[in-house]
Amino acid sequence: MIGDRLKMLRKEKGLTMKEIGEIIGVSDAAWTKYEKNRAEPSIESLIKIADYFQVSLDFLLGRTNIREPQFVEEANIQSEFLKEFEWSKIGDPSQMYFLVENLSTSIRKYNEHKVTELELQLLLKTISDVVLYFNTLAELKEKYKSITKEVLTEHRKTLSQIIEDLNNILEEAYKDILDGKK
The missing domain is CATH 1.10.260.40 (lambda repressor-like DNA-binding domains)
Structure with missing residues (x-):
């Protein structure tokens, strides 16, 4: 071989x-x-x-x-992540596979020039914001045993950013139409 x-x-x-x-x-x-x-x-x-x-x-x-060595490394990291998720025995692992599959589809759409780099970057930023938000809420839950002003403030701030990111994705996806080009 x-x-x-x-x-x-x-x-x-x-x-x-x-x-x-x-x-x-x-x-x-x-x-x-x-x-x-x-x-x-x-x-x-x-x-x-x-x-x-x-x-x-x-x-x-x-x-x-x-x-490409970097793609092999990324595939290995992804495989290890999915194995860890399965071993954790939380809920339905198909949800994580669904997420990974859809992320792969988004990257494929970028490579096929069906979405722009900016659209893809906004998507990845939004996903990252949601994960960070989840982790921040977990930390706040540990620190404050009930919903406090700090928890609600963090929620409002993150929700506003996520909605803004989603609006930016929408505007980027339809910018030609909004600019009157189509």
Whole structure:
């Protein structure tokens, strides 16, 4: 498997086995063995290869088809988060999967140019504000055992910000219409 990946990456860059061997610091004979799966690169060589081709080690080893190291890391973090949520045994975990799926859809819509970066950023800010609000309320609940002026003030402040963010998303989504362009 690794040999196929190495050969594919080398050919994508238009390099000979000798050229890539020099770049990585191995002989062309060693590289030939790697590509034919007769030998495996050392960990040090794997890291150099991954860095040179800007792919993740998991991609090189065939553990994922995601090339970009940051996306592999994000996927791993997301997977761990969802596992923790399931292990917590609170409520219906499908709600968390639903949220993650919808966030992924929003990012896909951005990548397909169906929403603007500003719209997506406003959405992410709004979600972040709601999560921070939830955590702040939990802290206030610990500090004050009943609803107090501080709790209500925090609620009004956060609610106002969330409504403003939602209005900004709406205005951004329909700005062409509001500007009289459509």
